[in-house]
Amino acid sequence: MSAFITPTALEEFAQYLRAEDRSSGTIENYLRHVRTFSKWLGERPVTHVKCAEWKEFLQQQGYSAVTINSMLASLNRFLDVAGFGTCRVRPLRIQRRIFQKQERELTREEYHRLVAAARNQGRERLALLLETICATGIRVSEVRYITVEAAHTGRAEVSLKGKIRTILLPGKLCRKLLKYAKDRKIASGEIFLTRGGHSISRKQIWSEMKSVCSAAGVAPTKVFPHNLRHLFARTFYQASRDVVKLADILGHSSVETTRIYLISTGEEHAQQLEQLRLVG
Structure with a gap:
């Protein structure tokens, strides 16, 4: 060799x-x-x-x-x-991180501003794409599984990394997806397509998301597909407090991977400390 x-x-x-x-x-x-x-x-x-x-x-x-x-x-x-x-070389030893960098965390309010900015620019595909990723927690590589058939049944079957899992689609999202598909005469198959009828690429999704940052007043460092997945994870966990179920939804084989998604910002932690009222 x-x-x-x-x-x-x-x-x-x-x-x-x-x-x-x-x-x-x-x-x-x-x-x-x-x-x-x-x-x-x-x-x-x-x-x-x-x-x-x-x-x-x-x-x-x-x-x-x-x-x-x-x-x-x-x-x-x-x-x-x-x-x-x-x-082979050993990786660096890193103490488990307990705080998320605030300049990297996308808030719910910022997410809504991104969606609104896309719609104000007449970019319905981008607005709906943002909502779809954030409302389901899918990976950007799984966007192709959002089909007309999935919107009709309310569930998408995703096959990735040798595993198959079912992603549930909220009813309101399904109605939006079906209306979008009907308006663009997409009768079956993938919903998010380019003008030429091809699957929208990971690179294009990143580029389009970055292009509305300025209009939305959101820092570009916070805007990328995986951060929408993180926002979904934090929001779901705040509602359910079930990290095991969340791991299944996200397609994680380890709950420890899911815990990384739930790291809060130092500011949030500081607020929690203040609420303890342990200083007289």
Whole structure:
């Protein structure tokens, strides 16, 4: 086995990830991280020492611990698949995070402003897309499962990462989806399509969401599809207090993953401390 990262090795890695039913977005991330390492490595062979040096390099460049661990996870998976398992590096140890950064958390009020801004601009598809993701908690890669048939039955069958789960659609959302589909003469299949009749891409969804930030008065750092999923999770949990059920709805195999979605901001925690009234 050659101790160098070759285009063939990267393609074999991509095929391996596809065989694992990884989403296209996940595969993109894995490959991007490995290519970043390969570019830094240059003509040098892959060794444990070089992998450890890359970890140090990322820290020196000011990457966050979470980002570094994500990049290392991608690299370690590649090393295993490519036969370089002895070169794996340990992730950084991070104390469990108990606060969410306030500048990253999308509030309910901000979400409603985004929807209103999209509708004021006559962009009904974007407005309805925002509502659909936020009202169901689906991943952006699962938007294609929102079909006319699903809107009629009130449930969408999602198949992703080797698992099949049922997503319930609120009645009001179903009525909006069916009206939208009827107005655009979409009789069956996917509802969110491009003008050419193709599935709307992850990149396009991101771009369209960012484009209404200014009109809505919401910081772009808060606006991306996954934050709508986080808002759904927090809102659902506040109503049900059932983290196990929430994990099933979100399609998480671990409740610990779901708990990450429920981290509150430091400001909210400070308010809770004030309400304790333990200072005379």
